[in-house]
Amino acid sequence: MATMTTFISAFVGIVALIGLGATFVPVYARWRAYQQSAYLHIELPARLERAVGSRLVARERGAIIGALAVGGAAVLGFATGAFGDSEPGLTTLFIVGAVFAGVGIGTAIAALTGKKEVPSDRPRVARSGAATVADYIAPIERIGARVAVVIVVAVAVGLAVAGSSTDGPLFSVAFFAAAAVLTLVLFEIASRRIVGASQPAGSTAELVWDDAIRASVVRDLVTAPIALAVYGTIIGVFGLADTGAGAAAYVGIGAVVAGLVVALVASAISRPRRYFLRRLWPDLRWSDTADTATDAA
Amino acid sequence: MLTIDPKSPVPPFEQLRLQFIEQVRSGELAAGAKLPTVRRLADDLGLAPNTVARCYRELERDGFIETRGRNGSFVSAQGDAAEQQAQVAARAYADRVKQLGVSPRDALAWVTAALEA
Numbered sequence: 001m002a003t004m005t006t007f008i009s010a011f012v013g014i015v016a017l018i019g020l021g022a023t024f025v026p027v028y029a030r031w032r033a034y035q036q037s038a039y040l041h042i043e044l045p046a047r048l049e050r051a052v053g054s055r056l057v058a059r060e061r062g063a064i065i066g067a068l069a070v071g072g073a074a075v076l077g078f079a080t081g082a083f084g085d086s087e088p089g090l091t092t093l094f095i096v097g098a099v100f101a102g103v104g105i106g107t108a109i110a111a112l113t114g115k116k117e118v119p120s121d122r123p124r125v126a127r128s129g130a131a132t133v134a135d136y137i138a139p140i141e142r143i144g145a146r147v148a149v150v151i152v153v154a155v156a157v158g159l160a161v162a163g164s165s166t167d168g169p170l171f172s173v174a175f176f177a178a179a180a181v182l183t184l185v186l187f188e189i190a191s192r193r194i195v196g197a198s199q200p201a202g203s204t205a206e207l208v209w210d211d212a213i214r215a216s217v218v219r220d221l222v223t224a225p226i227a228l229a230v231y232g233t234i235i236g237v238f239g240l241a242d243t244g245a246g247a248a249a250y251v252g253i254g255a256v257v258a259g260l261v262v263a264l265v266a267s268a269i270s271r272p273r274r275y276f277l278r279r280l281w282p283d284l285r286w287s288d289t290a291d292t293a294t295d296a297a
Numbered sequence: 298m299l300t301i302d303p304k305s306p307v308p309p310f311e312q313l314r315l316q317f318i319e320q321v322r323s324g325e326l327a328a329g330a331k332l333p334t335v336r337r338l339a340d341d342l343g344l345a346p347n348t349v350a351r352c353y354r355e356l357e358r359d360g361f362i363e364t365r366g367r368n369g370s371f372v373s374a375q376g377d378a379a380e381q382q383a384q385v386a387a388r389a390y391a392d393r394v395k396q397l398g399v400s401p402r403d404a405l406a407w408v409t410a411a412l413e414a
Contacts, residue, residue, distance in 0.1 A: 123303070
């Protein structure tokens with residue numbers, strides 16, 4: 001493994017460890033809760049501050065631990081030569097891909113193991129209609145992840161058909177395609193379980209905040225398959241160009257780059273972090289989540 | 298939004314049933330809207346699954362919702378099902394009043410008093 005890759009990996013690892021340490025500091029949890037409140041334009045009642053903050057950092061902690069575990073294993077594998085030699089640029093992509101996969105796995109575990117209780121003598125609030133995963137994540141991300149994974153698998157098949165050697169990009173693309181498929185399956189299963197889990201809430205504010213955290217977790221989960229599929233596709237289309245596929249491969253490169261730009265712009269414009277509010281709480285006002293306004297308690 | 302107050306003198310089953318009816322009538326729950334599963338709603342509201350199941354059964358009996366096998370429960374296309382049900386209830390009351398030999402004037406007075414209570 002190249003010295004520069006080792007240095008960058010070590011630096012990122014230290015930053016991640018510092019971030020992990022921060023999740024144990026109460027002030028950080030409080031800051032994250034209010035940051036989320038400001039971004040989403042949802043009032044954060046003082047009595048929910050601690051609960052929301054601790055759930056947000058628990059999710060972050062899971063993501064960082066997952067990233068450190070899977071990313072660390074990848075770094076160790078390359079450093080010891082267990083994964084063989086590859087180009088420095090490709091090694092970095094593998095490690096970053098492993099980090100994304102780790103973030104997805106860690107987030108899923110943290111989200112699925114958390115539990116929330118409401119005292120039995122308090123009023124309980126629930127949504128009267130059923131919610132689905134589609135209410136928590138924008139179509140551009142949910143459908144986009146599936147499309148991106150189909151594309152990277154198609155590129156891997158294209159490389160195999162074009163006769164690329166296993167030493168070339170075929171192995172890398174096949175690796176990213178397999179990882180993208182696995183993390184997409186993880187997203188589909190975990191997101192359904194997260195959204196299907198009960199939402200014990202004692203007030204409207206609690207329910208809105210539970211939705212906010214769920215939406216955030218589901219969005220974190222979808223990042224891994226998208227990132228892995230995009231990496232695999234980029235490597236794959238350049239590999240196709242090298243195999244002599246010629247003009248078709250360059251058209252493919254152009255299409256991938258154009259698709260990425262369009263997806264990024266569309267995603268930025270649609271503000272996907274606030275998507276769940278538009279779907280589940282279309283008439284929500286800032287004051288609706290304040291303690292005095294609609295809390296049933 | 299559904300709210301169950303454990304300190305209310307109204308039984309949880311009735312609180313739930315009345316809120317569903319109100320939301321269907323007001324259009325907050327539109328025709329075709331899917332309801333949460335019995336287990337999910339019971340967990341969310343801290344009720345026994347049997348309580349929610351009974352509520353769903355009565356709502357279905359009264360024409361507010363319909364069950365589509367394993368797909369779950371959905372709000373029925375309403376029109377004015379509530380008015381239809383009210384008329385059915387009024388008919389049953391009138392029949393019973395006749396059987397008992399009570400005068401229509403007294404029967405109406407009791408209904409009015411009950412509605413205004």
